[in-house]
Amino acid sequence: MTVDLRKLIEEKSGGIQSSKTGWSNAVSRAENSGIQESSILTIAKVFQSPTTLIKLCESASSNLKQDDFSLLGEIEKRSSDSAYTVEEWLQAMEVLVQYLIRAGRSSSLDMLLGYLACSADYLSQSVVSPSFSEGVADFLEEFGFEG
Secondary structure, three states: OOHHHHHHHHHHHOOOHHHHHHHHHHHHHHHHHOOOHHHHHHHHHHOOOHHHHHHHHHHHHHHHOOOOOOHHHHHHHHHHOOOOOHHHHHHHHHHHHHHHHHHOOOOOHHHHHHHHHHHHHHHHHOOOOOOHHHHHHHHHHHHOOOO
């Protein structure tokens, strides 16, 4: 594990040992999954929970086997086609992934990104638009997730 990843773990854990263990496990899982270090750093800085990173690795596992696949690159591509930033997409992704964790479910990365893309399209056309993550939370509460 690189110095930058160790530093990230320290920052995210705030000196709390149990949190440090959680973030260490999540970062190790991401590294072992083949996610690039720069992607891990960007994604983990936004996520509030290490379990979100672990679950996202599971969702992306089939995609990560492709030689030219970049998890962050895929999120960047989707965000560039929307009214929301990469950080807003990551925040919304965490809302969606945490919803699945609470429900004891999982889904593919393609399904997660599709749900977020539809949500982004709808929310960007709305006259009164909550934040992307709030909008996704509202959609999940009202409509659930079928993927």
